[in-house]
Amino acid sequence: MTRALEGRIAVVTGAGSGFGAGIARAFADAGATVWVADVNDSAGIAVADALGGHFFHLDICDSSAVAAFAASLNHVDILVNNAGIGHTPQPAEDLPADVFNRVVDVNMRGIYHTTAAFVPGMKTRRRGVIVNIASTAGVRPRGGLTWYNASKGWVITATKSLAAELAPFGIRVNAINPVAGETPLLATFMGGDTSANRERFLATIPLGRFCTPEDVGAAACYLASDGASMVTGVALEVDGGRVL
Numbered sequence: 001m002t003r004a005l006e007g008r009i010a011v012v013t014g015a016g017s018g019f020g021a022g023i024a025r026a027f028a029d030a031g032a033t034v035w036v037a038d039v040n041d042s043a044g045i046a047v048a049d050a051l052g053g054h055f056f057h058l059d060i061c062d063s064s065a066v067a068a069f070a071a072s073l074n075h076v077d078i079l080v081n082n083a084g085i086g087h088t089p090q091p092a093e094d095l096p097a098d099v100f101n102r103v104v105d106v107n108m109r110g111i112y113h114t115t116a117a118f119v120p121g122m123k124t125r126r127r128g129v130i131v132n133i134a135s136t137a138g139v140r141p142r143g144g145l146t147w148y149n150a151s152k153g154w155v156i157t158a159t160k161s162l163a164a165e166l167a168p169f170g171i172r173v174n175a176i177n178p179v180a181g182e183t184p185l186l187a188t189f190m191g192g193d194t195s196a197n198r199e200r201f202l203a204t205i206p207l208g209r210f211c212t213p214e215d216v217g218a219a220a221c222y223l224a225s226d227g228a229s230m231v232t233g234v235a236l237e238v239d240g241g242r243v244l
Contacts, residue, residue, distance in 0.1 A: 025217060081131070103148060108154050132173070
């Protein structure tokens, strides 16, 4: 994928850490101008400085802020909706309402906001790529994470629907379904980052390792490139075989 994104302008939400940082690095290595969008200023600035990109403080739950950010850019070729949160494993009926609402706000409503802000410009230019970071949880849900699973299932369905709707405008929309990875969210998903929890989780991944930011970055780089010009509406598993 060397220089496969030369000259492209990309926005990656939640790019201050984890999969988002891996995607931002992969895009920069492929020649893109990258906007690191994150609510964590210090983390986002560090990533942007390291890859020679730009940082923008962005809360994707704030529709006005997202619209203002989109309006401040001349155009965007690639939008990656990576920002997301999880919740600790627990019975579905026990999850506090405020936690549920936060999952909906970030994982679902945030994508609604970025779609409203960035798609009109892509339609005008009749080109663009959107990559949504979903999860294996959206296709093979496990107990204890019901509301997180549901939010990622929503991302996959929204991706496929948007792909069908936006194809006539030359806009491709795909998703990536990573398995849990070496990111700040790992401890949340496992109910604590312990040796026993890691061993238990790794036993469910045929390739025997967690996903890395580099794995997801490589997949996103492919989906954003012209090499995937005939690929839209796909939810690509990057999961070491977990959903088999």
